[in-house]
Amino acid sequence: MRWRSDLGPVRPSASTSFRRTRRRTADLPACAGSRRGRRPVGSPWPARPPPGRRQEVPIMEREAAIARSAEAIRLHSGHNILIESGAEPVIDRLAGRDLLPPAAPAELSAWTFVVKDMIDVAGLRTTRGSVLYGSEEALTTAPCVERLERAGALLVGKANQHEFAWGVTSENPHWGDVRNPRHAQLTPGGSSGGTAAALAAGIARFGLGTDTGGSVRIPAACCGVVGLRPRVGVLPVEGVAPVAPMFDVVGPMATSVADCARVWRALSGAAVPPLDSLSGLVVGVAEGCAQAGEFAHLGAELREIALPYDILLPYWTIVGAQARRTHEATYPRNAASYSAGVRRKLDDAAGIGHREYRRAVEELAAARARFSAEMAGIDILITPTLGGPAPRVGCDEAAVRGEVGRITAVVSALGLPALAIGDLQAVGRSEADVLRVGRCWEAAGGGIPAPC
Template sequence: MNTVISWVPDELGSDPAASSGPLAGVRIGVKDNIEVGGVRSTCGSEFFADRVAADDATCVSALKSAGAVITSTLNMAEFAVGVTSQNSASGGSVNPWDARRVPGGSSGGSGVAVAAGVVDVALGTDTGGSIRLPAACCGVTGLRPSTGVLDMSGIFPVSADFDTVGPLARTARQVRETFAVLAGSDVTGADTDSLRVAVPHPFVTDDIDPAIVDAITETVELIRRLGHRIVECPVPHSESAQDVVYTLIYSDLAREHAERLRDEPTRFQAATRERISLGLTISDEQRAAAVRQRDMFRSAMSEMFSDVDVVLTPAMPVDVPQIGVGEAVVAQARRMGQLTYPWSLHDGPTLALPVGVHPSGMPIGAQLTAARLREGTVLALAEQVQEHSDWHLRLPPVRVSSDV
């Protein structure tokens, strides 16, 4: 089954008074853990199959006030736990580039809907990589903003310290325009005449698919030709970053779902239950140690970004996986999120954008990361890259149905 969206009644679309706003007429879908008043908000789970949101999430209200038309809620991994968006409760989503492959997760429906042209812009949420992985897998552009910049009211939580909401669209310009509305501020003024762009080689070459390394290398050369300076810069503590994020996220998940795990564990999908249950094994001492490591990493990131403006890395180390093929669910999540989780530990923005095509025919994505609150920098650089390349203009060959 290929489930992408659930249509929202027309009267729940835009604010009629805002028909001339900055997003007037833009079709926007929102991930199904983001509340739209009067509409089912299931979080992709049987637990919430009949749950109807009383009010709009803050981000949805902002979009409506800007004239956007909220057309749909979008399929996702159950409770935003997972990287493949294969969901036995709501139906799995497939990648529009190849229906045998995953669309990434947990915001898989958001990536698919944008890539297939079902919506102009989609909202996703990102805790460990759930905007960036679907963007990379589906060949679109997606922004994980700095943590705490956007109001998360009306969005079901995964881990409060890492949860973000952000836009996916075909182009960085569309992402910028949507983010400006969500943030309530202009993000076009970043000075990007000559940026210092770091390419940390352990992130770019170690245990990375060679075709992805080639695409990143070509992107580096394009950025150099645009007049920016490529610099060497290691990412401090990167070897432990993924484990730190896992410890904190899974302990938060176990706390959030403790009652459900105790009372009705079989109502969870098996893969979700397996991953949430990992948090039950994390002690208070382990969590406290991870918090200290998080703070140390963020301090090191702040110091690093005094010497560089942007860090460029791949979005994923591997080609887009086939559905149901390969590693077990936890191992697959670790592998796909190997390069996104470290930037979740950082509290600044990361943007994923398409930069090539794998020999398999699937998109290849890169990440641009900047200092906290420097969304304008990564967006401006991405717009420059997209002005001189056409990876973001490619259209997928697979027709995606909007069946519920």
């Protein structure tokens, strides 16, 4: 599991460390085969049968899963977790479906899930967290959702989000501010805050979010769940509303790394081989990651490394220019229908010209090459997920966005896959790399680090 010397070309599409106080995990045992496969403590969902003994999931189990979701939706109805833009709740669609088990065991049978409302599902409206969209039902279902439903998963809702997936709080003036079920004083993060909140509330076993600069990973940290940002292009994004196509991805979220890995297999077709131990693994440590000591205890060799914050200037230039292009049909013509926060971001990007954009693309490629060389000999990189304190309810999103998302944005700019286990982020060269390390951490009892 070694880093490539070249992260590949950048294709144009249509700092200072902060001191952090974090809750540390107790000394952990080494990853042992006897621990591998143990269910995470506190999971509200039943365990799957062991390998080799999986059988067709009975109708009663699927009905029970739907009933659990419906009850959780009722209990958390005041948290604005789901967007119900149609004539009936999304979960009610399941009542008319044939719930007979599939002829062969399905990977995700009876697993309930939600999707961020940037993602199309035939027969449902896609609002993008805005009032400008969602007047008509989608005609087709995004391939990423089709793969999950073919695997037996049950869609129970479309998740609320930050407007147009552009912000770190998921406080939404159109569909209501998403509330954090686990930390009432904190926002759920953004922009996939509704997806993370749905998992924390027990509404669904897993979910799909989108991530441009941290929109899967920041909510995972704020809500105490797990979120994977894959590399661009690994999963299809057809049927997914864009933000900045050069960096946009769809990523799974779950309440455990084990569940996230299983969902990843259903989405990508790629298995995640087990990793028995971290012994001998060379782990780069950035931003004084609080879990570094536990990784050393598990046998990893640690090396300090600095994140390349100089990559953020070209990154934000590209994001701004592409986002402005994404909205050119509706902004500024329909500016009154945009929140002040999104208007400000689009206005800031208005002056980016073609020459500045091309220079940013070149600078991004050069920064990627430099960091790839610095990572030679390092297998995995660990960082905090959040670049500062988790955003609090009622905060000024513009004031906290840069600090909260600075680490996740660097990783997005580098084009690397990353797994957020709460406020611990593992960055690697492939999705399997970070999921294997995450599963080993989880099997050793590592837990999900809480936000500060």
